[in-house]
Amino acid sequence: MNNSYQLRGRLWIEGPEGTFLGYGRVILLERIREHGSISAAARSMEMSYRHAWKLVDSMNRQSQQPVVEKKTGGKGGGGALVTESGNLAIECFWAAYKDYKEFLALRTEKLEIQASEAYQQ
Amino acid sequence: MNNSYQLRGRLWIEGPEGTFLGYGRVILLERIREHGSISAAARSMEMSYRHAWKLVDSMNRQSQQPVVEKKTGGKGGGGALVTESGNLAIECFWAAYKDYKEFLALRTEKLEIQASEAYQQ
DNA sequence: TATCGTTATATTCTTCTATACATTACGCTA
């Protein structure tokens, strides 16, 4: 049945201080893994360094093992790398996210209301 | 396995203009049904009348049949009531919401990461 | 020792959302 409504949602993994992992945070981790630094990762996704740093700090505080190891100063000024624990966290989130997307798609098919005709094509 | 992490999320029904129904909107509809006016409903949930009115307007615009019928002036100054279409929308949302909560709870059990020991009890 | 790009951190500016406030329109009722 043609229906212009659909279920949407946001998903995150809640930790002791609030959000531990969400879509944006996981993308950030992947960019850090790719670029080798928080600042390059932030630039690549047009996020302020300040914000990126805070997110990484929040994730590290809430994880048994740090998800990102940082090095200040030295060759290249320093840098950051995603730990094994961080890689597992990324994997864990995407696995849940995949199931989540699937749930939303399937459940959308079961919606029993119709949007305004003004918007129907 | 003891795990202080859990999946959380937000759910809404997306319409042609963005959000059609969400948790707050459905509560608002129920309050309107209960109190018989937008203003009383807004007061009861400490929401500004302006905001409540806009939400109702947004829902009505996106629905084939209005979800709320409004009466201006007259006995008691007027009022608002939830239509049959509105009642169906409420029901539809809660049904999806229930499945959603169930999904999150079940999927949380399958999470394979652990929060920081600092937070474990 | 000077340089470099990074991490780390404080402060200010923007932007968005919702509230607060104010005013008009409305229509039944006394």
Place this chain on the structure above:
DNA sequence: TAGCGTAATGTATAGAAGAATATAACGATA
């Protein structure tokens, strides 16, 4: 016809989140 509480609508205000800006600390390297 005046009063009532609502719908309807515009404008101003407040708070929060994030961006923008600025500066210091760091440590390998030339």
